Amino acid sequence: MKIVRTQHGFTLIEMMIVIGIIALLAALTLGISSSVMRNAEKRKTQDVLQLLTVALQEWELEKGRSMTFDGYAPEMLPNGNSGYYDCYADEYIEAPSFAEQGIIDAVMNHGMETRIESIVDLFMQSESAKEILSKMSSDMFIAHEHEPGEVEKLVVDAWGTPIGIVFPGRPYFDVNPSGSTFDPAYDDSGDGTVRDEAEDGLGSCINARPFFVSAGPDRTWGYRSQSNDQNSNPQNEAWVASTDNLYSYEPYLVESAR
Numbered sequence: 001m002k003i004v005r006t007q008h009g010f011t012l013i014e015m016m017i018v019i020g021i022i023a024l025l026a027a028l029t030l031g032i033s034s035s036v037m038r039n040a041e042k043r044k045t046q047d048v049l050q051l052l053t054v055a056l057q058e059w060e061l062e063k064g065r066s067m068t069f070d071g072y073a074p075e076m077l078p079n080g081n082s083g084y085y086d087c088y089a090d091e092y093i094e095a096p097s098f099a100e101q102g103i104i105d106a107v108m109n110h111g112m113e114t115r116i117e118s119i120v121d122l123f124m125q126s127e128s129a130k131e132i133l134s135k136m137s138s139d140m141f142i143a144h145e146h147e148p149g150e151v152e153k154l155v156v157d158a159w160g161t162p163i164g165i166v167f168p169g170r171p172y173f174d175v176n177p178s179g180s181t182f183d184p185a186y187d188d189s190g191d192g193t194v195r196d197e198a199e200d201g202l203g204s205c206i207n208a209r210p211f212f213v214s215a216g217p218d219r220t221w222g223y224r225s226q227s228n229d230q231n232s233n234p235q236n237e238a239w240v241a242s243t244d245n246l247y248s249y250e251p252y253l254v255e256s257a258r
Helices: 012-063 101-123 127-133 197-202 237-242
Strands: 141-147 150-155 164-166 211-214
Touching: 012 101, 012 127, 012 211, 101 127, 101 141, 101 150, 101 164, 101 197, 164 197, 197 237
Parallel strands: none
Antiparallel strands: 141 150, 164 211
16 A cells, blocks of 8 residues: 655745744844944054054154144134144134034035145155055045045045044144233143144044044044033034044043043
8 A cells, every 4th residue: 555645845834933034144144244344444444543643653753843733724823824834724623503413524524634635745755654655555545636636645444534633732822822812722631732623523632642533434523522511412413423433542532521
């Protein structure tokens, strides 16, 4: 007598369980892959920040002095002229009104882009600093059209945003002599310098040493507002945007802005 074996297929419940397991494994794999990629991008950016720091050190060793930064375009200075500096700001990075995060970032992006282009131009005039820049990958050290027909070398982070640099302000008593009507904020970091708007928003330099900074994965600089307790809180949109920024070293922040 021939026995006929009945072959049962998967039930609907079994199929749903299998599909659910596959979907879960796929989600876990995707999550792990995304995390690995994010960490790799952060490491790549940190490497560039450190290379820029070394390039700055090489430039200063070759020159035998620190790089100087004005912080204001010459026509915006209180007295119209304050001497020669290696690097000038293209424009004053104003403390934002906090009305729109996009406006804050547009101003900061333009200012930082101009700064890093100026710094790279100075580095390219130093053989030792230029050698350090050559170690950067071609997707981080790029040719960029700053203005129509005006191509500049630019350093960007892993997300394509220009790397910024924050300089210490000038010595406080040099720019705020007795009787002066120009009244910049004295920086609590203890280095005796003026805190400009870039320091106010991104952190103060320590020991009067500049630091390089990336806007981070969200490509948004944000602003900590050290000089304004009202805007120094974790609920502020600009504050939140600054929390993923990456630095060549951790800058000083007043307690209310930490």
